[in-house]
Amino acid sequence: MAAVPGPRSSPVDARPPSLRGDHHVHSSFSDDAVSTPAENLAAAVAAGLDTIRMVDHVRLTTTYVPDFLSVVRALPPVDGLTVLTGVEAKILDASGAVDAPPEVLAALGTGHGADRVLLADHQFPGTDGPWSPRVVTQLIEDGFAPPDAVEMLVTATIRAVRRVGRAQLAHPFSLLPKIGLTEDDVPDELLDALADVAVATGTPVEVNEKWRCPGERVVARWWGAGVELVASTDAHVATDVGVYTWLSPVRSGPAPGDVDGRR
Numbered sequence: 001m002a003a004v005p006g007p008r009s010s011p012v013d014a015r016p017p018s019l020r021g022d023h024h025v026h027s028s029f030s031d032d033a034v035s036t037p038a039e040n041l042a043a044a045v046a047a048g049l050d051t052i053r054m055v056d057h058v059r060l061t062t063t064y065v066p067d068f069l070s071v072v073r074a075l076p077p078v079d080g081l082t083v084l085t086g087v088e089a090k091i092l093d094a095s096g097a098v099d100a101p102p103e104v105l106a107a108l109g110t111g112h113g114a115d116r117v118l119l120a121d122h123q124f125p126g127t128d129g130p131w132s133p134r135v136v137t138q139l140i141e142d143g144f145a146p147p148d149a150v151e152m153l154v155t156a157t158i159r160a161v162r163r164v165g166r167a168q169l170a171h172p173f174s175l176l177p178k179i180g181l182t183e184d185d186v187p188d189e190l191l192d193a194l195a196d197v198a199v200a201t202g203t204p205v206e207v208n209e210k211w212r213c214p215g216e217r218v219v220a221r222w223w224g225a226g227v228e229l230v231a232s233t234d235a236h237v238a239t240d241v242g243v244y245t246w247l248s249p250v251r252s253g254p255a256p257g258d259v260d261g262r263r
């Protein structure tokens, strides 16, 4: 492994994001999650978090975002706990188009909009729209070179970050195992290109408990490049809010109390 540039890190001490934050928590506004924003807030308090980002899935046709935001904004304030908002949307294609309603994207960061859009690699951003992992796996078997696939994925991600302006990278590289690749297939130059755009745009990047990515090499390199790394559980139920096990002993920063025995 190449040495990580800069004085802030070395390859062995991948920078731990603070485990007192959970920057990706779903509520029942997502069709695959069960807890209400109020239940997630109570779980964040019980876990001793200082930050929670409440997020739900959107598509181009989603209409519930104003309701979701008003429910979150009506939650009682909690001393010492910052509540952030977001929507999670997949990157649609190689141009970096994002599967979110245009008015939601236009309102990001305004008083009436969500704070950020979480850019997700739920599908592969193909030339003509999203490609399923099965399709990409077949394309690779038929000769689509893995380095080209990786470059397309990273380039689309960079374009999406620039297009939306206020992004957060959700579970970066969670797609790779689904298409038979790993983070080892991502060259340093592409990691650095992604780091550059994240730093230039102030885009936080998740280290995601649910998807167990990105791994130590990527985290160390991005930390060395000055990327803002944030911890996330991608919880779909309140009992998972702020609960880190994979992230915990390997890369943990100061945790709120007894992480292992908390639940």
Ligand SMILES: [Zn+2]
Binding pocket: 088, 120, 122, 170, 171
């Ligand atoms: Zn996701």
Ligand SMILES: [Zn+2]
Binding pocket: 024, 026, 088, 170, 234
């Ligand atoms: Zn999610």
